[in-house]
Amino acid sequence: MTKTYVIDGAEVTGLDAFWRVIGEAVNGPEGYFGRSLDSFADCLSGGMGTPDDGDFVIEWRDHETSRRALGQQETVRRLELRLARAHPTNKAAFQEELDRAKAGRGPTVFDWLVEIMEERAPGALRLL
Secondary structure (H helix, E strand, O other): OOEEEEEEHHHOOOHHHHHHHHHHHHHOOOOOOOOOHHHHHHHHOOOOOOOOOOOEEEEEEOHHHHHHHOOHHHHHHHHHHHHHHOOOOOHHHHHHHHHHHHOOOOOOHHHHHHHHHHHHOOOOEEEO
16 A cells, blocks of 8 residues: 655745654654755665655645745755855855746756655655
8 A cells, every 4th residue: 555645835835844754754853864865865765764665655735835945045045055055175066056046047956856756756746
């Protein structure tokens, strides 16, 4: 039987809120299901609350509200944080990505999350 996890898009006001909402959807109050893009991808690969057989669906309700909250402004904020911590050899690439985001171009945080879900759990995401 397919297990369904529900994300209430109205509660996703930024990336930190997304980590809380997805963690609680999968693992209950104060649950963990990633706190970074890499750890989220790892969690989607299994063993962190989802069924071992991969038979689950993530139903992202009111995803358009989340799309706005995880849009260009949040993307710029996240890229600025990454740039500040980047290894000197990676700074130029992060700066280019940040410049594109500031110009309103390129993928957003919402796009990053959807891409990870589609890559690690193909067919599991339902945007409602």
